[in-house]
Amino acid sequence: MKKTVFAISLVALLAVAPAMAQVDLSNYVALGDSMTAGLASASMMDWYQDRSYPAVLALQAGVSDFEQPYISEPGIGPIFELVSLLQDGELRPVIAPVGLVPGLPTNAEYPGIYNNLGIPTATLYDMIFQTGDINNLLQGNFDTVFFDIVLRNGINTALEQAIGLQPTFMTIWIGSNDVLGAALAGTPIDGITMTPVEFFGGLYGNAVGALATNTTADIVLINVPYVTEIPFTTSVDPFVDIPDIGRWYLMADTGPLTDDDFVTLGGGALIAQGYGLPGGPPLPDNLNLFTGEPGVVLRAAEVDILNAQVDGYNAAIEATASAFGYPVFDVNAFFAGLSSGAYVPTYGGTTLSIQFLLGGIFSYDGIHPQHIGYALLADELIQFINAEYGSEIPRVDMAEVLFEGDWQSPGVSPTKAQQTIMSAEAFQRLYELFPPKLDQAPRIRRPGAIRPEYSGRDNRIKPATRP
Amino acid sequence: MIAKNRGRALLVAAMVLVAPALGWGSGFALFEVGGRSGGMAGVMTAVGDDLSTLFWNPAGMAFQTDDGIQLMFGVTLIQPEQDFVGMSPYPGTGYRASQVEQTFFPPHIFLGIPVNDRLELSFAFYTPFGLGTGWEDDFRGNYIAKKTDLMVFDLGVSMAYKISENFAFGIGVDYMVAQIELARDIGLINPYDQRLTSVAEASLKGDGINSAWAWNAGILWKMGSGFSFGASYRSEFTVNGGGKATFTQIPTGYADFDGLLNTFFPFDEKVPIEATISFPNFWNVGLAWQNEKWTVSGQYGVMGWSAYETLPIIFPENPEFSSVREENWDDAAQWRVGVEFRASQHWDLRVGYLEDETPQPAEGMSPLLADSDREAYMGGLSYHTDRFRFDIAYEQVNLLERSTDGLNEEGFEGTYEGKSPLLHMSITLKF
Numbered sequence: 001m002k003k004t005v006f007a008i009s010l011v012a013l014l015a016v017a018p019a020m021a022q023v024d025l026s027n028y029v030a031l032g033d034s035m036t037a038g039l040a041s042a043s044m045m046d047w048y049q050d051r052s053y054p055a056v057l058a059l060q061a062g063v064s065d066f067e068q069p070y071i072s073e074p075g076i077g078p079i080f081e082l083v084s085l086l087q088d089g090e091l092r093p094v095i096a097p098v099g100l101v102p103g104l105p106t107n108a109e110y111p112g113i114y115n116n117l118g119i120p121t122a123t124l125y126d127m128i129f130q131t132g133d134i135n136n137l138l139q140g141n142f143d144t145v146f147f148d149i150v151l152r153n154g155i156n157t158a159l160e161q162a163i164g165l166q167p168t169f170m171t172i173w174i175g176s177n178d179v180l181g182a183a184l185a186g187t188p189i190d191g192i193t194m195t196p197v198e199f200f201g202g203l204y205g206n207a208v209g210a211l212a213t214n215t216t217a218d219i220v221l222i223n224v225p226y227v228t229e230i231p232f233t234t235s236v237d238p239f240v241d242i243p244d245i246g247r248w249y250l251m252a253d254t255g256p257l258t259d260d261d262f263v264t265l266g267g268g269a270l271i272a273q274g275y276g277l278p279g280g281p282p283l284p285d286n287l288n289l290f291t292g293e294p295g296v297v298l299r300a301a302e303v304d305i306l307n308a309q310v311d312g313y314n315a316a317i318e319a320t321a322s323a324f325g326y327p328v329f330d331v332n333a334f335f336a337g338l339s340s341g342a343y344v345p346t347y348g349g350t351t352l353s354i355q356f357l358l359g360g361i362f363s364y365d366g367i368h369p370q371h372i373g374y375a376l377l378a379d380e381l382i383q384f385i386n387a388e389y390g391s392e393i394p395r396v397d398m399a400e401v402l403f404e405g406d407w408q409s410p411g412v413s414p415t416k417a418q419q420t421i422m423s424a425e426a427f428q429r430l431y432e433l434f435p436p437k438l439d440q441a442p443r444i445r446r447p448g449a450i451r452p453e454y455s456g457r458d459n460r461i462k463p464a465t466r467p
Numbered sequence: 468m469i470a471k472n473r474g475r476a477l478l479v480a481a482m483v484l485v486a487p488a489l490g491w492g493s494g495f496a497l498f499e500v501g502g503r504s505g506g507m508a509g510v511m512t513a514v515g516d517d518l519s520t521l522f523w524n525p526a527g528m529a530f531q532t533d534d535g536i537q538l539m540f541g542v543t544l545i546q547p548e549q550d551f552v553g554m555s556p557y558p559g560t561g562y563r564a565s566q567v568e569q570t571f572f573p574p575h576i577f578l579g580i581p582v583n584d585r586l587e588l589s590f591a592f593y594t595p596f597g598l599g600t601g602w603e604d605d606f607r608g609n610y611i612a613k614k615t616d617l618m619v620f621d622l623g624v625s626m627a628y629k630i631s632e633n634f635a636f637g638i639g640v641d642y643m644v645a646q647i648e649l650a651r652d653i654g655l656i657n658p659y660d661q662r663l664t665s666v667a668e669a670s671l672k673g674d675g676i677n678s679a680w681a682w683n684a685g686i687l688w689k690m691g692s693g694f695s696f697g698a699s700y701r702s703e704f705t706v707n708g709g710g711k712a713t714f715t716q717i718p719t720g721y722a723d724f725d726g727l728l729n730t731f732f733p734f735d736e737k738v739p740i741e742a743t744i745s746f747p748n749f750w751n752v753g754l755a756w757q758n759e760k761w762t763v764s765g766q767y768g769v770m771g772w773s774a775y776e777t778l779p780i781i782f783p784e785n786p787e788f789s790s791v792r793e794e795n796w797d798d799a800a801q802w803r804v805g806v807e808f809r810a811s812q813h814w815d816l817r818v819g820y821l822e823d824e825t826p827q828p829a830e831g832m833s834p835l836l837a838d839s840d841r842e843a844y845m846g847g848l849s850y851h852t853d854r855f856r857f858d859i860a861y862e863q864v865n866l867l868e869r870s871t872d873g874l875n876e877e878g879f880e881g882t883y884e885g886k887s888p889l890l891h892m893s894i895t896l897k898f
Contacts, residue, residue: 082658082659084723085658085659085721085723085724085726085727086723086726086727089726089730091727093658345878346876346877346878347556347557347663347878347879348557348558348607348608348609348610348611348654348877348878348879349608349610349611349651349654349833349877349878349879350610350654350655350656350663350878352656357658358655358656358658359656360655360656360661360663370661371661372656372661379556394555394560395555395556396555396556397555397556397557397559397560398555398556398557398559399553399556399557399558399559399562399607400559402557402656402662402663403662403663404662405660405661405662406660406661406662408660
């Protein structure tokens with residue numbers, strides 16, 4: 001009899017063990033910003049949305065109904081493309097948006113909540129408090145276009161909608177836009193162009209706490225990458241080599257640049273117009289708080305400030321993770337490894353890097369990955385999840401990704417433009433997408449950061465009936 | 468104006484052009500030196516009674532002085548096959564590929580000349596290392612290797628001296644000549660369509676005579692009651708070689724991308740290269756028992772592949788392409804058993820079996836060389852008269868299934884499995 005009981009117990013244990021080791025992605029919700037939305041080349045567009053890291057993760061996990069707020073080609077805003085690489089025999093790429101007419105939402109009538117709640121431009125504050133109304137967009141108002149497309153009902157925030165969906169699994173990757181605007185404007189000012197660390201930590205803890213209290217999801221937190229190690233900030237040298245003069249360190253309105261300084265991609269078009277060069281006007285170093293004109297220079301000290309800010313955010317994320325027992329996927333280390341060369345993704349003898357245009361990871365905006373980069377990211381995340389939860393989600397087939405080609409393949413003739421590097425128009429479009437949120441500074445300081453009515457399960461929205 | 472680190476991706480791609488290209492292994496080591504030894508797993512170290520002992524144990528020649536001048540020549544037909552099943556992330560789960568059909572004919576020629584009844588002088592020509600790999604045209608590993616041909620020829624001279632009726636030693640020197648040729652594609656992400664694209668074919672070819680000296684020695688002791696013991700050693704050697712690398716552009720259809728590549732790669736030039744390759748030592752010990760009808764022999768050997776630690780490839784005129792690749796191979800053991808039955812006055816039969824350990828870490832397995840532990844079965848027969856001998860043997864070598872275990876340094880993950888039929892043939896003439 002004892003033997004029988006023992007055998008039954010053993011069988012039961014064996015039967016239970018694999019189930020405990022698995023993670024359930026059947027109702028996966030991704031919270032985040034443009035990186036989660038799958039934005040590439042300054043555009044949110046269906047082709048890239050289908051290749052966003054949450055979509056790839058869901059696909060690999062066998063989830064067939066991962067819903068996203070699709071936008072038709074050429075996306076919002078119109079996607080960037082590479083117009084040419086060489087001018088006068090020199091590597092001087094031209095990048096410009098494809099046309100002026102943006103794409104349209106194609107999945108706006110989906111009756112439930114989207115699984116991908118990544119909202120381009122969203123800060124942590126936005127994820128918690130910002131709503132969006134599709135009617136706003138239908139009336140031609142693009143001010144909060146991404147919130148309107150993703151959130152739609154004008155009532156619930158991304159955080160609330162995530163809770164409403166009662167997910168089994170979640171990823172949260174938020175915080176990049178709390179500092180990215182400072183990099184794009186070349187001006188890190190705590191509380192003005194960047195969210196203060198203390199405030200970020202408080203918000204983050206509250207947001208994760210709300211999810212922990214109101215859902216039973218397994219949650220992977222994703223920290224914030226340095227915004228100073230992306231092609232947008234590392235691709236333009238702070239000097240030019242001029243015949244008969246030699247190496248000329250570009251002149252900014254705050255003085256000459258040094259080897260330790262960075263010129264953003266936004267500065268490329270200005271340099272082509274003579275800015276920073278002998279006899280030309282100086283490059284604008286910093287954001288003009290009166291006109292809103294961005295700076296295009298990041299001084300070494302500013303880079304340190306930006307990185308320290310990200311370190312502060314990440315410490316807060318770690319602390320929150322420890323408090324709630326959630327794992328943190330260290331995407332900052334992932335990108336830092338790519339940047340330093342400590343990690344060189346190699347596929348069949350071919351290597352990828354973060355080098356702008358030629359590296360294969362980043363898109364034409366120099367900030368967001370393209371489909372190869374997102375697939376790489378998804379593959380890293382899958383390995384992390386498998387290690388963390390003992391699951392066996394298949395890794396991404398990178399051969400399929402590498403040989404697929406981009407959304408235009410096989411080729412659509414690129415339009416011609418005359419601007420150098422990233423055209424002024426392209427940079428302006430990018431800057432409009434990711435401006436430093438100056439108007440948020442007073443807002444984020446208002447007392448009662450978490451709205452009093454938001455203390456428990458949000459019942460204002462019915463969980464979606466999934467088709 | 469643009470791009471700190473510009474061209475870094477191109478540089479990395481170019482550097483790995485040759486880095487993985489000169490892998491060696493038990494898969495490259497050849498033991499095919501005779502139709503008779505091939506039929507009994509090469510267990511000649513303690514037997515040493517035909518000319519193939521010049522490879523296995525030079526001391527054996529001292530016991531053949533009564534045979535007069537001997538000439539042995541022959542060839543081994545090798546038809547290697549290897550299949551690959553991929554896994555994600557690259558080249559993808561379920562991807563399958565096979566090597567193209569190839570046949571190789573490594574030859575062997577041995578000449579033994581007795582000086583007196585104790586001393587024998589011998590000359591040898593054979594191929595101790597050699598391999599050819601080639602994959603299908605649409606192979607996804609084409610950025611690592613498309614085709615590789617390798618041959619190392621040994622021109623040896625040795626002497627064997629019989630100290631007593633029961634004990635002899637032999638020593639020899641070897642002049643090693645290496646030839647290698649390989650080809651692969653270079654792939655980059657096309658910045659226009661973000662697709663992995665072949666932008667160039669790179670080939671590497673040794674030129675001139677890339678050579679090195681080595682030596683070998685052995686003892687053979689007839690212990691009595693039919694037993695004999697043999698031991699031999701072949702030294703390691705290092706080839707400091709030169710050659711030429713050629714880059715041939717593959718148009719992408721994007722003129723200025725092609726133009727950019729043209730500023731970086733020395734297309735259609737023969738770019739000099741220098742490489743240093745270390746080959747392993749090889750020692751064997753064997754024990755045999757013989758009577759009028761039977762020979763039974765066992766043998767244990769180790770190839771000292773731990774000498775193969777790095778592979779420096781230098782581009783003297785294009786130092787940006789130079790690289791030093793870590794290999795860190797291990798010594799590899801092998802054991803062999805063989806039996807011969809002298810069925811009649813003119814006919815002999817034999818069988819054998821061997822196991823051969825791979826020296827290659829899983830990290831280094833690639834389409835260029837994916838080695839694994841091997842086992843081989845063989846059987847053969849001989850027809851002989853007083854002055855003539857014909858040996859033939861069939862051998863089946865199985866490269867056991869082996870996975871890269873997600874460790875491959877070139878990002879080509881999957882499982883390799885191979886086999887190779889070998890047909891050994893030799894003719895021996897006695898004058």
